[in-house]
Amino acid sequence: MSKTMLAVVKPEAAPGAEVREVQVPAFGRRDVLVKVKMASICGTDLHIYNWDRWAQNRIHPPLIPGHEFCGEVSAFGDEVTSVKEGDFVSAEMHVACGKCLQCRTGDTHICQNVKIIGVDADGAFAEYVVIPETNIWKLDPAIPPEYASILDPLGNAVHTVLAGEIAAKSVAITGCGPIGLFAIAVAKAVGATTVFAIEVNEHRRKIAREMKADWVLDPSKEDASAIVMEKTGGLGVDVVLEMAGHPDSIRTAFDIVRRGGRISLLGLTSKPISLNFSEDIIFKGITVQGINGRRMYQTWYQMTALLKAGKLDLHPVITDRMPMTEFSKAMDRLKTGEASKILVYPNGVK
Amino acid sequence: MSKTMLAVVKPEAAPGAEVREVQVPAFGRRDVLVKVKMASICGTDLHIYNWDRWAQNRIHPPLIPGHEFCGEVSAFGDEVTSVKEGDFVSAEMHVACGKCLQCRTGDTHICQNVKIIGVDADGAFAEYVVIPETNIWKLDPAIPPEYASILDPLGNAVHTVLAGEIAAKSVAITGCGPIGLFAIAVAKAVGATTVFAIEVNEHRRKIAREMKADWVLDPSKEDASAIVMEKTGGLGVDVVLEMAGHPDSIRTAFDIVRRGGRISLLGLTSKPISLNFSEDIIFKGITVQGINGRRMYQTWYQMTALLKAGKLDLHPVITDRMPMTEFSKAMDRLKTGEASKILVYPNGVK
């Protein structure tokens, strides 16, 4: 095995990134070295690339980003017992401390001391990535590699959809980035009876239709709230999955949720949100949940089971496939708003 | 409107029933008189017909049986406000007292003082049936009448499937009478990823396959428990829906449920069941639930939503359609084990 590898590197505290030769990372006794087959790009990677305020506060260059991927086990430490060379794997990139209250009471996904591989430590936009054994997720070879590389955002969608009752419910998804689009497929697979997708970007609306949303609405051109209310007989929807983080979409979420309904918030906000608590929450008796990451590892079992059963067709969301060497081009493509999920291949698109 | 009508009558405390002319029933201020379009036959009706021990203890002839049906509102009392003549309706036939602890805390389906129309009062095997307004379920004309007439047993299936987590779970259904068969379709519609159907009767197994069970097993010829364990990687299934009430199928249920899993019991037993509580329940940390009727009216909303969304194909379960005048022939047909759900038409099959 070569001692060097190609990787996307954020070399310094400034916009941009470069693809260059670096050392293959060392791994510890309980770690697994994975040869990356393909990785996918998240909005977070664009934040890091653009070096926005969030990135400036969180990221310590040099860093190899990338937290969505699949690959094969290449080597592992001497205390690792659950994998063998060649195993097809993905990984949960939130490395939890295992010792805080949240970790010890089943809420590992909101660990007080979490470190994210690809954000706080070198990630998967590289030929190799190191993952603690605890975080490795072994995959059935029946699962298509393209799906295996997007389990992280698919997991966000599964976690959000299944954070409350969903069977036989009406659902609105506000914001159709990749996670919102995945959520359409997941919600329908687990028994949501009507899915409204609300999104201003026309490329995303087109994919939302391909994901079989029952109603796809453009809030920039039509009164999405009024339409949802009309189609639900004036009741509003049982569940809103808020995936945009924009003040307008959050306003819509509270307007269209029915009395006693649920709003699950995943979309991160960059501005303060103003609500009328009495009218928006208390009189309606609703429940509002903050959703973060994926349940470790309940969500992983759930999404694997759904994928193995063939219940999810996610292909429309994967719009672009590029060699990793064209990372900057991928960033540009993402900025156009035309791409949804972009796959990058460390060893070329195959 | 004629003052008499045709009805199936259990005239006295003895086997059999007859179709004869009776008075159209009177109704009270808060009641609805429904013109029956079609009704369907339940195993309970066969117990009443055969006059078995259960029937001897429960039924007070003369009685018009029948508790699964749909029809049109024909007339109603002067305090009724929620229907109008011609409305397409079905009904929950468990008439709850509304005053006991269970009724007042959301468990109306296990009311201490419940009366069942078609068991404790005259039912739907007749041209007309009287239903309290509270129990009327108005139907969207989009729902096919054949489905509208089987909402009672479909509701049993929906109630059982949704009595715990089901999305992304493996499920075994022991016993494929009509409710078990419906449960296959419901479980798949709400995200169960693998459904095992276990049934000794070959006609029922054939329908189970048409309902798209992933595995259909004959415990009289193969080791169903061993096969389930093998197909689940030695774990067992997440959920068992026990719909047979037979000691063998109950034994299978406890053998194949995984640690931490759920067994929902719907199938009524006529014999004592013996268990090793330590091995069967405690060490495995499982949950066992008794399921009765349908949640009033959560289950009704759920099944209506699933039907309107086209998520359930139930046609394979409806095997026979007969004029109500041939009720005894329908009973004979049911005894052969070849029929599943039989529809009867008070005014002839149309």
Added chain:
Amino acid sequence: MSKTMLAVVKPEAAPGAEVREVQVPAFGRRDVLVKVKMASICGTDLHIYNWDRWAQNRIHPPLIPGHEFCGEVSAFGDEVTSVKEGDFVSAEMHVACGKCLQCRTGDTHICQNVKIIGVDADGAFAEYVVIPETNIWKLDPAIPPEYASILDPLGNAVHTVLAGEIAAKSVAITGCGPIGLFAIAVAKAVGATTVFAIEVNEHRRKIAREMKADWVLDPSKEDASAIVMEKTGGLGVDVVLEMAGHPDSIRTAFDIVRRGGRISLLGLTSKPISLNFSEDIIFKGITVQGINGRRMYQTWYQMTALLKAGKLDLHPVITDRMPMTEFSKAMDRLKTGEASKILVYPNGVK
């Protein structure tokens, strides 16, 4: 029985109210006429008295206010079956329609068409009040009348406390009006291990101490959030019950709830509330609930059981007892901020 009675009447759309002779109200077939023994005053009654913006929009004078009371059954309609003359009763004053989705799925307390007796119809500040049989709550004579007259706000507290897990949890209550004060006692009775009471009014803080809150904090003089964080080892509390509706107390609620914790909102707000959804809700993975009224009738069973078991000492909250004729004086007393729960007696204090 006399045909007239004394009542507090809001005669017209203006501030104030008067005590005067009116007709004893007529009742229908399913109604119960209750002779009021004592009633208690809610903040809502002060809004009505003051004729503030909320009152101007909601109230249609003339109106007899009052929705917290106990009394004895005096007479009832001919379809009433569950009470007899002289029965000791209180009542749920939210009269639900029984026909909407929420009513039919166990969420009666957020009925779409609710009418509140004492707000939308004549209430209990009178010698007699009419209550539908469905809403009557029969009381064990073992329950002290003073407690029986405050079941409405006690029910708010019980509903809020029990809206999620509470046993062995740390709890902060922001705002110690009567409901917040009751919530201290309820939380401790059902296993909360540490209760923080946060309140600016010194009279209320004094009562909070008598209710046995573990820590009573004055946010106008000390850094309540910092103290809560320190006392919880930097974690924050498991549960916040927000009972003030003030922007500052809501800010505190989100600051002190731990990751994965619950905030139950009961206190009504009159101003928009601004939050940083990412930091305040999403990253922390918290659940925020709107709480309205009391569960019908689960909350009533719960509070009755707690009272009968002697688990709640509520006396410190009842600060004043007055004849109903001194209603305006009671309003003045409430405005001083020195009174907590005031009882009024239609027939004089006994």
Added chain:
Amino acid sequence: MSKTMLAVVKPEAAPGAEVREVQVPAFGRRDVLVKVKMASICGTDLHIYNWDRWAQNRIHPPLIPGHEFCGEVSAFGDEVTSVKEGDFVSAEMHVACGKCLQCRTGDTHICQNVKIIGVDADGAFAEYVVIPETNIWKLDPAIPPEYASILDPLGNAVHTVLAGEIAAKSVAITGCGPIGLFAIAVAKAVGATTVFAIEVNEHRRKIAREMKADWVLDPSKEDASAIVMEKTGGLGVDVVLEMAGHPDSIRTAFDIVRRGGRISLLGLTSKPISLNFSEDIIFKGITVQGINGRRMYQTWYQMTALLKAGKLDLHPVITDRMPMTEFSKAMDRLKTGEASKILVYPNGVK
């Protein structure tokens, strides 16, 4: 530190045990060596001592039994980060694999590959015991050592009581061994309003009274079921905690649970149990749960919080204190049925 220590040893596959000098156990990189301060005796230890059928199948001598204890950290492996010498600790003795479905989805307490220290590996009836760091539970010095040594069975009680709703509920506990007795205190501390304790042994009934059970019944002399039904107004209790494992007490459990109630089964059975599923479970719509061990580590947080808040008085249950050298005498004492929880001290009673 000495290289040898005193320990209770089961030397061979036969009844009995002896106290003798053995090697202080070696520990690994992630292990903690604890100096035992006191330990307590469980019924399981008596099974091992008596060498009954269960013991013959499970135990591989030589073995040091003992799985309830507290002590001080004496030394630890080089990868241990969360303790320091002298820390006051107890431990969860179920060592879970961390890799099975149950472990990875929050049900560690029913791990498929669990090993129990004191059953499958050397335990705490010794001067020193080795515990993996993951299983160490650090204790606040405020917790009395006698309570710290009984956290294992107290945890069983807390797990059982809190396995479903309990606040404002009526509860029956069938079987008042130490766990049943603890359950009385726990149930009352978390808001159970009426607690029935049902037990044939008069010594245990006496303690049940000291634990403040509301009703203590002797089913060998009175009709316990009839009394429970009468005291609950004919309804039955909301919750039954079955802690005896005897066919009679299980029969009572199913007889007295109300419609829609919960039975949580903890008491292990040695004989098959026969039920009428239709009458006992299905028509009543009850939930039956198997309870095993303690939730890792939710139960530990819960019981620690309850103890720190002073909500549990457990002293009546601790009936005997003996030096470890008198282990056989302790066994004899247990057999009399007069002792409840016996503490043993490796270094003499202090």
